[in-house]
Amino acid sequence: xxxxxxxxxxxxxxxxxxxxLLAWYDDVKRDLPWRRTDxxxxxxxxxxMLQQTRVDQAAPxxxxxxxxxxxxxxxxxxxxxxxxxxxxxxxxYSRARYLHEAAxxxxxxxxxxxxxxxxxIRELKGIGPYTAAAVLSIAYEKPHAVLDGNVIRVLTRVFAxxxxxxxxxxxxxxxxxxxxxxxxARPGDWNQALMELGATVCTPRQPACPECxxxxxxxxxxxxxxxxxxxxxxxxxxxxxxxxxGLVFNDAGELLIQRRPDEGLLxxxxxxxxxxxxxxxxxxxxxxxxxxxELGITVAVGDLFYTLKHAYSHFKITLHAFxxxxxxxxxxxxxxxxxRWVAIDAxxxxxxxxxxxxxxxxxxxxxxxxxxxxxxxx
Numbered sequence: 001x002x003x004x005x006x007x008x009x010x011x012x013x014x015x016x017x018x019x020x021l022l023a024w025y026d027d028v029k030r031d032l033p034w035r036r037t038d039x040x041x042x043x044x045x046x047x048x049m050l051q052q053t054r055v056d057q058a059a060p061x062x063x064x065x066x067x068x069x070x071x072x073x074x075x076x077x078x079x080x081x082x083x084x085x086x087x088x089x090x091x092x093y094s095r096a097r098y099l100h101e102a103a104x105x106x107x108x109x110x111x112x113x114x115x116x117x118x119x120x121i122r123e124l125k126g127i128g129p130y131t132a133a134a135v136l137s138i139a140y141e142k143p144h145a146v147l148d149g150n151v152i153r154v155l156t157r158v159f160a161x162x163x164x165x166x167x168x169x170x171x172x173x174x175x176x177x178x179x180x181x182x183x184x185a186r187p188g189d190w191n192q193a194l195m196e197l198g199a200t201v202c203t204p205r206q207p208a209c210p211e212c213x214x215x216x217x218x219x220x221x222x223x224x225x226x227x228x229x230x231x232x233x234x235x236x237x238x239x240x241x242x243x244x245x246g247l248v249f250n251d252a253g254e255l256l257i258q259r260r261p262d263e264g265l266l267x268x269x270x271x272x273x274x275x276x277x278x279x280x281x282x283x284x285x286x287x288x289x290x291x292x293x294e295l296g297i298t299v300a301v302g303d304l305f306y307t308l309k310h311a312y313s314h315f316k317i318t319l320h321a322f323x324x325x326x327x328x329x330x331x332x333x334x335x336x337x338x339x340r341w342v343a344i345d346a347x348x349x350x351x352x353x354x355x356x357x358x359x360x361x362x363x364x365x366x367x368x369x370x371x372x373x374x375x376x377x378x
Contacts, residue, residue: 009159009177009180009181012217013158013181013217014180014181016214016216017158017181017214017217018181018190020213020214021190021194021197021214022183022189022193024213025189025193025197029193029196030055030196030200032055032059033059033062033063034062038139039139040113040114040116040140041114043134043139044099044114044131044135044139045065045066045099046058046062047131047134047135047138048095048098048099048126048131049062049065049090051130052091052092052313053090053091058090061086061089061090064086065086065087068082068086069083069086071112072103072106072112072114073112075099075100075103076100076103076106076107076108078100080097080268081268081350081351083097083099083100084096084097084351085349085350085351087351088269088351088357089354089357091312091313093266093267093268093351094267095126096268097262097268098126099125099126101125101126102124102125102127105123105124105125106124114135116136116139116140116142117136118132118136118142118144121135121136129175130146130147130148132144133145133191137182137187137188137190137191138188138191138192139188141186141187142187143179143182143187144179144182144187145175145178145179145181145182145187145190145191146178146194146195147171147174147178148195149198150194150195150196150197150198150202151174151178151191151194151195151198152165152174152230153198153202153204153229153230154194154197154202154214155178156220156229156230157202157218157219157220157221157226157229157230158217158219158220159177159219160220160223161174161230161231162231164231164232164233165230165231165232166232166233178194197212197213197214202214202226204227205227207226207227209221238311238314238315238316239314239315239316240315240316240317241276241277241316241317241318242276242283242286242320243274243317243319243320244275244283244284244286244287244290244320245271245272245273245274245275245287245319245320245321245322245359246273246274246287246291246299246301246321246323246324247272247305247321247322247323247324247363248299248324248325248326249323249325250341252341252343253343253344254342254343255272255341255342255343255344255347255363256272256273256295256331256339256340257272257273257340257342257347257350258271258272258273258294258295258338258339259271259336259338260337261336261337265312266353268351269352269353269356270340270350270351270352270356271353271356272356272359273290273291273294273295273339274286274287274290274291274294275290275293275294283304284322285301287299287301287322288301291324294333295329295331295332295333295339296329296330296331296332297326297328297330297332298326298327298328299324299325299326299327300325300327301323301324302322302323303322303323304320304321304322306320306321306359306362307321308355308358310354310355310358317355319355319356319359321359344363344364344367345364347360347363348360
């Protein structure tokens with residue numbers, strides 16, 4: 001489609017899309033918990049959760065989170081570890097850290113009211129153009145169009161946009177197109193309707209085109225190739241890493257755990273110390289090296305206790321947990337990576353990455369085994 005056609009849809013497109021899509025949404029929209037409130041704080045929480053999470057996965061976490069922190073003031077006053085614990089299992093933990101920091105800013109700078117202007121809400125940590133548009137349109141009926149994966153898919157199909165939708169220039173044009181189409185009388189409903197269509201009808205594979213209210217104006221359907229859109233680069237192989245961690249017990253039967261640095265993947269969560277195996281390195285040697293580098297301790301590495309596989313969004317891991325005993329040194333963490341000795345039954349009080357929680361389940365299951373606390377090389 002030509003650039004000018006992309007930027008300026010016809011009046012027929014606009015009229016049909018607005019009338020048909022909003023009528024469809026009013027009739028079939030899903031009953032979701034964040035659609036039962038007009039509280040800007042709760043709408044904001046839901047949008048942060050939905051950034052990288054499917055609706056069915058987010059719903060129970062949303063209930064748990066807003067029960068624990070029912071207001072922005074409650075979230076701002078909470079301990080960060082408590083916030084991460086409520087987020088545990090949802091993934092992309094920077095979202096929780098940024099949400100916590102942003103709540104504190106809202107309380108300090110905006111008297112506890114979620115900002116209602118574009119510039120003010122964009123100043124909050126963790127709020128990009130999509131989240132800003134979603135919160136402002138849904139909570140405050142501001143005419144800002146959202147652009148997420150569902151919306152991109154619908155728009156590129158309706159207008160047969162044969163260009164790489166991941167490119168910044170194309171995303172800017174798609175955002176301008178979305179703002180041209182938005183229903184200014186019902187911007188929040190319009191945004192949710194467009195996303196709803198992409199999530200339930202205009203799906204990535206086998207879209208239900210005969211059921212779609214936009215079929216009469218969809219160029220991809222007219223061309224007989226809806227699954228050709230959106231255009232994206234070819235995917236690259238997902239890398240895999242072997243991770244070796246140490247289950248280090250003290251004389252009281254407590255385990256050594258360490259908190260990850262605030263910045264970076266899984267920042268602020270607790271884990272069993274260890275790290276990535278280097279090329280050609282034995283797993284036991286990797287465990288020994290990592291504990292020396294991270295905590296300044298020399299350990300005797302014993303039997304392999306447990307192995308598990310886990311997939312993140314951009315890579316996969318196999319985690320290998322070894323029973324270990326300190327033979328030299330005292331744990332000395334860096335400033336932003338404190339450690340603690342914790343009983344197995346108390347590990348649930350700490351927020352761990354999902355892979356570690358599976359390891360904890362195995363520890364709990366086998367804690368009655370006398371051999372669990374045997375120290376290697378003792």
